[in-house]
Amino acid sequence: MLQKKTLPGRKIEVTFRMPPLDDVVELYLCGDFNGWQVKGVPLRQESDGTWVATLVLDAGMSYRFRYCDNQGRWHNDWEADAYVPNNFGTEDSVLDLTVDPKPPAKKASTARKVPEKEAQAEETPARKRTPDGPKKSGQGRHAKGTR
Numbered sequence: 001m002l003q004k005k006t007l008p009g010r011k012i013e014v015t016f017r018m019p020p021l022d023d024v025v026e027l028y029l030c031g032d033f034n035g036w037q038v039k040g041v042p043l044r045q046e047s048d049g050t051w052v053a054t055l056v057l058d059a060g061m062s063y064r065f066r067y068c069d070n071q072g073r074w075h076n077d078w079e080a081d082a083y084v085p086n087n088f089g090t091e092d093s094v095l096d097l098t099v100d101p102k103p104p105a106k107k108a109s110t111a112r113k114v115p116e117k118e119a120q121a122e123e124t125p126a127r128k129r130t131p132d133g134p135k136k137s138g139q140g141r142h143a144k145g146t147r
Contacts, residue, residue, distance in 0.1 A: 001079045002095060010059040012097050016067075018077065020049030024069040027051045031065030031095075038068050057097060064092040 003015040016029055027043045033055065034040035043051035057063065064084065067075040076083065080093035 002077065002081065004097070006059070007056065011056050012059050013054060013056050014095060014097075015052065015054045016043070016065075016077065018043065018051040018067055018075065021051070021069060021075065023071065024051075026070035027075075028068045029053050029055075029065060030068050031092075032063045033057055033065070043067070057095075059097050061097050063095040063097070065095055066092055 001017040003017070005013040005015075007013055018027060021027065027045075028039050029041040029043060030036050030038060031040075041053050041055065043053040045051055051067075064086070065077070065080075067077070069075065074090065076091060077093040081096035082094040083091040084094055086092045
């Protein structure tokens with residue numbers, strides 16, 4: 001799982017989390033941000049077995065990454081922002097920092113609030129359509145000559 005926190009200076013603090021993995025005693029974060037060094041960024045294991053590492057990266061970028069364990073096996077982050085094929089016949093996880101992790105603040109509405117009575121007066125009743133065009137007065141189902 002990826003957690004993102006915006007910092008000053010167009011930086012984003014990203015916390016990478018991986019669930020416990022069987023037979024893994026060391027786990028490393030590898031990616032575009034460290035030249036894919038196999039023992040690049042070591043993750044620490046928390047008491048519940050979760051693996052964690054935190055990096056500060058440039059905003060406005062997208063990074064490919066994976067995790068490599070002590071047995072040389074590669075793992076993806078299944079909650080990454082996206083996945084892209086790599087040159088090894090598998091996929092890389094993608095960290096997308098091109099969008100602000102915080103939703104934009106709501107802007108105050110500049111629309112004039114219309115009182116309820118005024119709004120009702122502005123509404124025009126919808127005209128019902130028949131196969132022959134708009135329904136005219138006197139053409140309801142009780143009018144003579146109709147079913």
